Amino acid sequence: MEQETDVPTSYAALQAAITQRQASLSPRLRQIAEYALSNPNDMALETVAQIAERAGVQPSALIRFSKTLGFEGFTEMQRVFRTRLTDNMPNYKERIRALTDGAAGLTDGSRVLEHFIGAGINALEHLRQELSPEDLDGAIDLLEEADHIYVMGQRRSFPVAAYLSYALGRLGRRTILLDGMGGMLRQQVQAIGDRDLLVAISFKPYSEETVDLCRLAAENGVPVLGITDGTLSPILPLAGVTLSVEDAQVKGFRSLTATMCLAVSLIVALGQRLDKEKAGR
Structure with a gap:
């Protein structure tokens, strides 16, 4: 039987819920928690299969992780991760996807530089938004x-x-x-x-x-x-x-x-x- 819990509705609340529960999670779910908080953009933008592969777990483990936090499934939890982008960083999704989609073509020095500049801009914007x-x-x-x-x-x-x-x-x-x-x-x-x-x-x-x-x-x-x-x-x-x-x-x-x-x-x-x-x- 799943433990009853308040369902986080904001990214800050979700982040706090994951942190509070980390000690009681199984090793596999703790692995997902660590990946989720280290890669919130992936959690917001990628599919269950893609996230599971990058986190080194089965897709079913992501669903189980979502339910542990009180969500009905992964999609509901992903919506909360997406609020972090839509509330704080207009057009962030498009910029992240452009960076990721183009990364496969790092064929010369100028393209490598361009991609690191783009990633650096995103990191600086995140620092401005998140650091109190x-x-x-x-x-x-x-x-x-x-x-x-x-x-x-x-x-x-x-x-x-x-x-x-x-x-x-x-x-x-x-x-x-x-x-x-x-x-x-x-x-x-x-x-x-x-x-x-x-x-x-x-x-x-x-x-x-x-x-x-x-x-x-x-x-x-x-x-x-x-x-x-x-x-x-x-x-x-x-x-x-x-x-x-x-x-x-x-x-x-x-x-x-x-x-x-x-x-x-x-x-x-x-x-x-x-x-x-x-x-x-």
Whole structure:
């Protein structure tokens, strides 16, 4: 017998419902939940068969997932995913489909560039729509108040971590880039205290080292600022403030367009605040 539940009617409510239920879902349904929140555009625009193939599950599992959330079937749930596009991003469906349909013909450098530009524009528009001013201000508060700022980002996230470390240093903030050179990561983090800040940047597939460090910091009462993707990110429950970014992707290749835009914005906003405080003294 299906568990009775309120049926989400908005994308925000659907996102919250999936997040709340993730711990009680079976491994297969949890796999769908992770895919759905990481790929809301696919959930809104593609068929059951296409989504099932990309998520690595059977179509029947998608229907079961929909019913777990209180929907009568997949189509009813898909309508809620579509509200995210129609309410916030006019013509988003057409632009997404144009990008996807044309991606098969990436035969020369100019076409590759064109598709990444299009994907980057969509990612930036999503960042503008989804990132709340409250979360952004909260992140700036943490960066301003910390005695020392430790920045961690592995693999694809490393360029963002390196930039933040450099730029924060230029603002006069005492900053340490946790690069783990020579296997010395544990030694690098031994001095982190509860008046410091850990900035952790990680995207799916998440860096085990970054997640482990976030867990260690949270256990020791160290504030964590997370820059990550999706409400199922393992960094989310460990961070006091999380800035969520869904960056551009073309044929499996992800850029850092929106993430770097966010990083630069944090630096400029923090710099402006520090200048105002200095002028007011």
